[in-house]
Amino acid sequence: MHRKRRIFALALMLAVAALSSACKGGAVEDSASEDFAGATQPYVTLRMIMPGDESARMREFVDNELNARLKRELNLKLEMTYIPWSDYQSKLELALSTGESYDLFWYGTPFVSDYKANGYIQPLDALLRTYGKDLTANIPADNFKLDEMDGKLWAIPSQAFTSAGKFTSVMVRQDLLESVGMKEIRTIADLEAFYSKMRAKDPSYYGYLENDRGQDVLWRELSDQPFTFLDENQMFAVNENTGELVNYLESDLYKKVVQVRERWVDMGLIDKRLIGNLAANIDQEDAGKLLFRVGAVSRAMENLQTVQKADASAKLREYYLSPEKPKYIVAPSNEAYMIPAKALHPERAMQFMNWILQSKEHYNFIIYGVEGKDYRTLNGKIELLTNDQFMYEWMWRNKNYFMATTSVDDSVVQDMLHNDDNAKISRLFGFHFNQEAVKKAYARVLAVYNEKFVPLNMGIVGYDKQFAGAMDALKKAGYDKVWDELQRQYAAFRADQPVPASREASR
Incomplete structure (x- = not known):
């Protein structure tokens, strides 16, 4: 009333x-x-x-x-x-x-x-x-x-704020990278060399901690086509060149990604003891013990305050593998x-x-x-007088009000401000998959995926031995039904989209 x-x-x-x-x-x-x-x-x-x-x-x-x-x-x-x-x-x-x-x-x-x-x-x-x-x-x-x-x-x-390529970069401990004689990351081989050199110097550090999706970090090098994930569960993608949906799990690219992860497990770069334990992963990151993780355009600034609690000399920076390749804006x-x-x-x-x-x-x-x-404000930057977090800055970061903190290197700020330079709008911009028509099948598929594909994704079970059985279980759960409905909705979405001038010009 x-x-x-x-x-x-x-x-x-x-x-x-x-x-x-x-x-x-x-x-x-x-x-x-x-x-x-x-x-x-x-x-x-x-x-x-x-x-x-x-x-x-x-x-x-x-x-x-x-x-x-x-x-x-x-x-x-x-x-x-x-x-x-x-x-x-x-x-x-x-x-x-x-x-x-x-x-x-x-x-x-x-x-x-x-x-x-x-x-x-x-x-x-x-x-x-x-x-x-x-x-x-x-x-x-x-x-x-x-x-x-x-x-x-x-x-x-x-x-x-800027958002192109979000979750397709890699954030590294820049101070540790420089301490082993390296300056930047451009390739998968660079990441592996960084881990090997750092572990030889101090074995208390961990290699790669994945708290977000991370397979598309590797796509930039492993694929000759620009792909973008459609879903957080990492099952489907779009080819940005052609606009076609990609059944990622059954692609050659998925096999290449898993094989890299298998190598990382063998090297110790992925630590089996931390896989599946999100809290333990976060604890290691907060303790300043990770060497690299998935980036997010501005994560090097966002995470600096926390990591400097553990190591006052810590520096962070984000890199894209194959940096000459384009970045896409999926979500602003x-x-x-x-x-x-x-x-x-x-x-x-x-x-x-x-x-x-x-x-x-x-x-x-x-x-x-x-x-x-x-x-306090100092020369156009924010100088923090307490090391406690308030409202997360990244949740409300706004180009009209943004000021970097004094602890962040100017090079990191420039990376953020210019991240979207020459970026392209993703084919997926504005698309939402409505699961209602396949709600039960989708729930079954996710349950099987989490049980059988997550270990594959992380390289702790062999692709050659486990993939066929895992894919068979996924299809029995209703994977093809979900895939068909996704294709139907995406085709309808695409039919309603105007062709951007940039794409018309490239034809």
Whole structure:
């Protein structure tokens, strides 16, 4: 009943705003946004889920400076629930499926379509129009298209920065690379040489820790065709030259990737003891003991603060194998904030997100804390005065407000700023696979894939001995049915896409 009265009040205020705008010749949306921003709203607690481990200073900051300000400016209190990275997906989905009353959460863009299909999240179009004028002012319109399905918006693509080639680079410990007489990484052989030389010098380091997908890091060298993964589960891809879908698992490229991984296991570059233990992988990374991992355009900056806690002299840098080959923009933002279907305060969740991008001062405040206490600006950079994490900077990185930290080498900053130079738009841009028609088969396929293909992917079982049986099990689970439905949807998507001028010119 309270919600019905609130909806009626909102509708009435919108009508008044529209009438006033019509009389003055102004914009309805701007008038509505201003009226709502200044309206008296009840004091509420906004419950938000975030991944990771909450730092001591972040807890103190939220409880004191941040919530004092949010009460004053938005009349709300922020309650943050942190879930460790290793448990984030399972515990988040449990909370969503059981209808716990959270108002806002983050996850990667590829999960938006799944959560929409499962009924976990609500459309945001009306909320964004009414409360999100600073979001739309600072996030490009094309970014929002990424999270549109069935004509509705399902998430806020919070990051607006360079994004080409995301998850196809490799991040290395640059200081350790230089300590063994190497300057850069350009090939698989370079990675192997780095590991061998470093292990000879200090065997306490681990080679490769894979927390994200990583097979396409190797594609740049192993394939003469530019492929892009369609799904996070690494089963399907698209050929960027031809636009055709690729049944990756049954391709020669998959065999080549697995054979490289087998060699890495034999070398010790992939440590069998860490495979399948996400928490242990993260612990080794936090302890500064990994030599390289999958990059993410700006991971060298994002992870520096953590690794320098373990080793103050640590430096990180990202490289692309075969760097002369093109990079593709699949998603302009891989970060998505969603509002659960069962949220008690969806309007306030949108207001809070809008508040973050309302000004550079707000942006710096929630990401870096209190100026003069937690950070200060120095020669156009952010100098951190505490080593505790606040709101993850990468989740909200915005080209209009971005400032690098003083600890990051200028070369790393330049890598980030120029990452999209000469990049191409992926054939997959804007495509979402709707699993509803093959939902049960897809679930069976994923179960078999995780059991039989993940060990193959990591090189801990032999391709020649295990692949045929694993593929047979996958097909029995319904792989061909999923593949056929995927091809049907992609063909329909492709038929509706205009041909970019760059492709027309190349014909």
